Amino acid sequence: QSALTQPASVSGSPGQSITISCTGTSSDVGAYNYVSWYQQHPGKAPKLMVYEVSYRPSGVPDRFSGSKSGNTASLTISGLQAEDEADYYCSSHTTTTTWVFGGGTKLTVL
Amino acid sequence: QVQLQESGPGLVKPSETLSLTCSVSGDSISTYYWSWIRQPAGKGLEWIGRIYTSGSTNYNPSLKSRVTMSIDTSKNQFSLKLNSMTAADTAVYYCARGAYCTGGRCHFDYWGQGILVTVSS
Numbered sequence: 001q002s003a004l005t006q007p008a009s010v011s012g013s014p015g016q017s018i019t020i021s022c023t024g025t026s027s028d029v030g031a032y033n034y035v036s037w038y039q040q041h042p043g044k045a046p047k048l049m050v051y052e053v054s055y056r057p058s059g060v061p062d063r064f065s066g067s068k069s070g071n072t073a074s075l076t077i078s079g080l081q082a083e084d085e086a087d088y089y090c091s092s093h094t095t096t097t098t099w100v101f102g103g104g105t106k107l108t109v110l
Numbered sequence: 111q112v113q114l115q116e117s118g119p120g121l122v123k124p125s126e127t128l129s130l131t132c133s134v135s136g137d138s139i140s141t142y143y144w145s146w147i148r149q150p151a152g153k154g155l156e157w158i159g160r161i162y163t164s165g166s167t168n169y170n171p172s173l174k175s176r177v178t179m180s181i182d183t184s185k186n187q188f189s190l191k192l193n194s195m196t197a198a199d200t201a202v203y204y205c206a207r208g209a210y211c212t213g214g215r216c217h218f219d220y221w222g223q224g225i226l227v228t229v230s231s
Contacts, residue, residue, distance in 0.1 A: 001170070001171065001172070003154060032211070032216075034211055034216040034217075036216070036217035036218070038155075038218075044223075045204060045221040045222065045223055045224055046155065046204070046218075046221055047221075048217060048218065048219050051216070051217040051219075052214075052216065052217070057219065089154060089155050091155070091157075091217070091218070093209065093211050093216050096171070097168050098157065098168060098169075098170055098171065099145075099157040099160075099209060100157065101147075101154055101155040101156065101157065102154065103153075103154040104153075104154045104155070
């Protein structure tokens with residue numbers, strides 16, 4: 001199984017919106033609505049931010065939203081804040097009952 | 111609050127077997143699936159595999175020949191063994207709760223802090 005494709009980096013100014021894409025195949029992202037997104041600050045464990053494409057766990061700000069079209073999922077962060085600066089990873093369930101992650105995207109808040 | 115804690119050696123010699131344990135508190139290990147995920151320095155996450163209370167497992171095909179997972183419900187712990195270790199296996203290893211798609215939990219919602227495992231002679 002190949003890793004999902006994410007841009008290596010994105011950036012935005014405080015208050016702006018950014019979108020991170022996550023491209024897979026019909027065997028993972030395109031097969032189910034089981035895409036999740038994780039935020040990871042340096043030296044810390046990943047934190048679940050979005051699950052099942054567009055649902056947010058309790059405590060995650062509604063500035064974080066997810067969507068999917070075909071084999072590509074997206075994470076949008078609106079009203080960027082300094083604390084949003086982190087690495088972001090997407091993940092998808094696959095048709096072979098495994099999970100695959102994206103390569104990660106480094107978000108820089110300018 | 112669910113908490114997970116990895117334990118095991120931080121240094122493993124090439125060709126040897128890595129053994130890690132994840133201790134779970136705040137929840138019964140009998141209720142969910144539990145996974146191991148790793149991350150080489152400066153790189154992305156890689157799912158290693160998952161185990162259920164019944165002992166049922168699913169492994170990443172790229173690691174399947176070298177991985178064994180087990181679970182001890184009496185201790186609320188689950189474990190990972192990865193044999194024939196090489197430098198390419200040097201990574202931070204995380205244990206996590208998840209995933210079980212049929213149960214509407216097709217994601218990893220709680221993670222341990224991670225343990226750095228270095229493969230070196």
